[in-house]
Amino acid sequence: MAGEIELIAKIKPKNDAFVGIVDAAQALVDASAFINNLSSADDTVQKALSTLDAIVFGGGSGWTVLSVSANANAAKDCRYLCDTSAGPFTITLPASPTAGDTISILDAFATFATNNVTVGRNGSAIDSDLGDLDLDLDSVEVIFTYTGNPAVGWHINIGGPRSWYV
Numbered sequence: 001m002a003g004e005i006e007l008i009a010k011i012k013p014k015n016d017a018f019v020g021i022v023d024a025a026q027a028l029v030d031a032s033a034f035i036n037n038l039s040s041a042d043d044t045v046q047k048a049l050s051t052l053d054a055i056v057f058g059g060g061s062g063w064t065v066l067s068v069s070a071n072a073n074a075a076k077d078c079r080y081l082c083d084t085s086a087g088p089f090t091i092t093l094p095a096s097p098t099a100g101d102t103i104s105i106l107d108a109f110a111t112f113a114t115n116n117v118t119v120g121r122n123g124s125a126i127d128s129d130l131g132d133l134d135l136d137l138d139s140v141e142v143i144f145t146y147t148g149n150p151a152v153g154w155h156i157n158i159g160g161p162r163s164w165y166v
Helices: 002-010 016-038 043-056
Strands: 064-068 078-082 089-092 102-107 117-120 133-135 141-146 154-159
Touching: 078 089, 102 117
Parallel strands: 064 078, 078 102, 089 117
Antiparallel strands: 102 141, 117 133, 141 154
């Protein structure tokens, strides 16, 4: 798995639309970091993040956006903006996923290379692998979609900053 994540750094965009999407995602990360600095405990922050996510990703992406900096249990349709600056932690995937369930884990502070996030598979495979997945690449976003096939389990789609693709 680690080799697959490293290879993504060498892929170039197929078109300008893809670059625009990556730029929009980076804008979301930057704005989220700013908002989180205002007050990470305030419910208003979570509402602002959800609104910002809806604006950047087309007026209602359906994601619930959550900031995390400690161990957490993931829920479907959630985007986790992770801050590992204080240390590594684990996000555990749901125990009984349904085909189509989707979860996003994003390095919001570019700290995964120093303090990784471990994705606990919670009994389901991750791209046919029966081990937990360590995310240790700065600024990565990994989207997990449950396939409904127990042998494959969660399929991963990896993205990152524009600089990875040029």
